[in-house]
Amino acid sequence: MKNRLIYLLCALSLIPIGLATRTFGTEFMKLYVGDALWAMMIYFGFKMLFPQKASAFWYALVFCYAIEISQLYHAEWIDAIRKNRLGGLILGFGFLWSDLVSYLLGILGGYYLDKVGQESFLSCD
Template identity: 45%
Template sequence: MKTRIYYFLFICFIIIVGLVSRKIDFIPLAVGDILYAMMIYFMIRFLFIKSKPISVAFLSLLLCFAIEFSQLYQARWIVEIRSTTLGHLVLGQGFLLSDLLAYTFGILLSFISEKYLPKR
């Protein structure tokens, strides 16, 4: 249970830093994408606490890539969802290959950082 609390607090911290990073002009957009991937990783880690980190990393990467590729789908209903603040933050707006690289880096960074987080 103690570990879940650490993950939850870390997720909250990442969300705050990610939102702030979008408000500061000189911070590259890729930083927000990296933080988004890290948030996804730790959310999945929080939900599947007993899973191996490599499994969590794979599932996180799959989810991030699925969300990114879903941006190629431009039906009116999903475009309207993406036009909202929450929809834009969760689903993104347009497909970019550079986002896939940022997600990969963010998940790799999260996976590596696991050994520095407090153990169960």
Template identity: 40%
Template sequence: MVKYAAAIFITIVLGLGSRRYSYVFPDVISENAGDILWASMVYFGFRFIWMKRKLAWAVSLGVIFCFGIEFSQLYQAEWIVDLRRTAVGSLVLGRGFLTIDLLRYVIGIAIAYGVDKYVFQRSKYTTSLWR
């Protein structure tokens, strides 16, 4: 549980940093990192809530959630547009639909899945060897 909470925190810090200091990074990173990291955070959030479930559960829910948020950006009622203009609303709900964001979300979830499977899950078995 702690590893997922730490992953969420680190991902948020990296995501906010990638937006705040975008001028430091090459364009390919500054243009894509925020959405990739956001989707990774969503994956880690689902793993935090449902650790006992299979990794595919978090992948599936992560994709559904991220795609749902992105497609919700097609809805342009005044109240939700106003909400999206706030800092928190913008970070959670985004601002406008971009097809490329769907690919960024898949990449972010795939990276988080890889970290989970090959670092977190593996460490669960290797740490017991050292005790």
């Protein structure tokens, strides 16, 4: 239970940081860092759901890539969701190859922080 709470807090803490990059960040931050932080949040969300599974990395990567690929699909109903601020933040607006790289880097960053945190936690016992 303790790990789930830590993963939840990690995921939730990334939301205001990611939103800040979209609002106050440089163009680079808006284009790449926000997407990487979103993917890192997704990684920690999957770790919260499956704390013992090493496959959270792959779950997060497939999820993020599926969202990005879904941006190639344009129907009235899904574009209406994307026009809403929350819907746009979750589903995105248009497919970009660079987003796939940002997602991979964000998930790798989350995985790295997770491993470093676990090692630090274990060494304190």
